[in-house]
Amino acid sequence: MESTQRTMAADPFDPTSDEHVDVLTGMYADYLVEEQDRTGHMVPGYAVAGFLRTAIIRINGQPAGFFSADLKRYSIELIYVKPEYRGQGVATLALAHLAHACPQPMDLKAPLSPGGEALAKRLRLGVAESTPEQIQENREAIRQAEQALKQRCQHKRTGDPRRPCKPCYRTGLRKYARIVIGG
Structure with missing residues (x-):
């Protein structure tokens, strides 16, 4: 009889591993694009940083998502699960x-996606608000990234003239993810 049991592992992110960088870059880019599609703008949240512990979630050895945890503030900066593994x-x-x-329960860091809100409610997790400094830092990073995206877009725009067109935004978010993850 064939076993249908699945194994899950949290593989600590290794920035010196090309495979880890490629996998995390792809998932972070997917997260950014999904959230841009959902909200209409770039969203805050770090996949990697010096203060975070990031891991690739694997199901039966295959990348299924990632999380970034701030163990000093007891909060999950980001948690992303690929669409085919959701639910x-x-x-x-x-x-x-x-x-x-x-040593203590983790909170999910705001702002939360609808899936994050449902997860927090189901697991009775708290929500960690960003500090005023983090909010300002995020706003400035998003402003700079959006400005760079807008300057690179040479397409005739319809809709909001302050934003690049959707294809350029998506391409730009993928490049941004490569820069953030790959160095």
Whole structure:
């Protein structure tokens, strides 16, 4: 009889591994594009930073998502699950994994997507608000990134003239993800 049991692992992100950089870049870019499509603008949130512990979530060895945790503030900066793995308890398992490494319950960092809100409610997690400094830093980073995207877009625009066209925005977000993850 064939086993249908799945294994989950949280593989600590290794910035010296080309495979890790490629996998995380792809998922972070997908996150940015999905959130841009959902909200209409670039969203804050770091996949990697010196203060974060980032891991690639694997199901049966295959990348299924990632999380970035700030273990000093006891908060999850980002948690992303690929669409084909959603609704299967992957985020819940990842958070359970984190609970073993952290001496107190973790909060999810705002702003939350609808999926993040549902996860926080279902698991009774708190929501960590950004500090005023982080909010300002995020706004400035987003402003600079959007300005660079707008300057590169040479297409005739319809809609909001302050924003690049959707194809240029998507391409720009993917380049941004490569820069953030790859160095």
